[in-house]
Amino acid sequence: MLIAAYVAFAFLLVICISLEFSACRSKFTGRSCSNPVFLQFQLDYYQVYFLALAADWLQGPYLYKLYQHYHFLEAQIAIIYVCGFASSVLFGLVSTSLVDRLGRKKSCILFSLTYSVCCLTKLSWDYFVLIVGRILGGLSTALLFSAFEAWYVHEHVERHDFPAEWIPVTFSKAAFWNSIIAIGTGVVANVFAEWLGLGPVAPFMVSIPLLMLAGVLAMKNWDENYGKKRALPKTCMDGLKCLLSDRRVLLLGTIQALFESVIYIFIFLWTPVLDPHNPPLGIVFSSFMAASMVGSSLYRIATSKKYRLQPMHILSLSVLMVFFSLFMLTFSTNPGQENPLESFLAFLLIELSCGLYFPSMGFLRQKVIPEKDQAGVMHWFRVPLHLLACLGLLILHDSDYKTGTRNMFTICSVVMVMALLAVVSLFTVVRNNAELRLPSPAGHSEGPSPEL
Secondary structure, X not given: OHHHHHHHHHHHHHHHHHHHHHHHOOOOOOHHHHOHHHHHHHHHHHHHHHHHHHHHHHOOOOHHHHHHHOOOOHHHHHXXXXXXXXXXXXXXXXXXXXXXXXXXXXXXXXXXXXXXXXHHHOOOOOHHHHHHHHHHHHHHHHHHOOHXXXXXXXXXXXXXXXXXXXHHHHHHHHHHHHHHHHHHHHHHHHHHHHHOOOOOOHHHHHHHHHHHHHHHHHHHHOOOOOOOOOOHHHHHHHHHHHHHHOHHHHHHHHHHHHHHHHHHHHHHHHHHHHHHHOOOHHHHHHHHHHHHHHHHHHHHHHOOOOOOOOHHHHHHHXXXXXXXXXXXXXXXXXXXXXXXHHHHHHHHHHHHHHHHHHHHHHHHHHHHOOHHHHHHHHHHHHHHHHHHHHHHHHHHOOOOHHHHHHHHHHHHHHHHHHHHHHHHHXXXXXXXXXXXXXXXXXXXXXXXXXXX
16 A cells, blocks of 8 residues: 555646646736736735645644544544534534624634644543544634635725736635645645654644744734624525525535535545555545546636536536445455455545536536525535534444445445436436536636545
């Protein structure tokens, strides 16, 4: 596994570089790039945001390994993860209102503080302290995905009065560098945890100075801004009405809940499946991120003017690829007949599928869900997503660990069949809907990456 991980990482890195060069060489061109005031504003934002992203990604490769290092049972680790998912649901529902009222700058500083405390809890062997840390991690993640973007959009439009069409330029760059940061942090985590022999807690300690620096830079360079007060019950009710009144929205939400719940379970399972075969976990993580970046590049190429594939078709392909990968895993994790290389390949295919899925889903969501109902509908999308993931993890280790892992992949395969049926139903509903097709000059949409 050691050699396979490094070979896969090098191979995927070469593919990433070649695809990004061909797909994105003109991606960041435009008149906005020549505006020095705008470039300085972008830099002030990126300095803080990229540090926050780096600190977040650093914790991905060795989270499960750390709990295992503290000699917790698989079922106990599953409960810790469930607490993290539950806190993500709870804080995700209130994070937008909290950020608007507290202030976006203060919320970003709060993120750096809560995530630092979350990292410090990893030094403890106490089970309750680690659960509290995961809950704080759920709060921090909610702030990361709400406060930073909200701060930027308000400053861009309200304070600096830059053209609104320049906003996608900033977020396109952020999405690109987010992938680069994710790949790089896996290598850095591997260096500290394994090459230097500091153990699985080391990446979490390395995250703390990055978080502190992000908070200091936000405090020093950012101005405060606030959002309009929004009633959460009304937002949720409007979202529910939109969800129930439009079959396209309901089917899209079903696909998201089924697909992403499986991805959350994969995030939990990849370490215990591969770790007994002694791979470099940081390099494996970087390989996953590189595979996801390859998928994103392939999406941009596939939707370009040359090929003109539609996001609906790419979404279908991504779901089918995940089903095929899970089918592989039901055989490669068979107790007594484990095949770690086949499992690793299946995991890479899942990550490649994620790179195709997220921009496809982002494009369709933008077209199907009215802008005024986006926040409310997304609240309802996330609830079944996290509930399914939590149920899966609670069921997972009810039986023998290895049998339970294989059974979970089998269940996930069934879930992906349901997602495929939902995709077919959605395709039937929207096949004559020109609004959901890319315009003649092929557009593109960026989606968020799975945190691992």
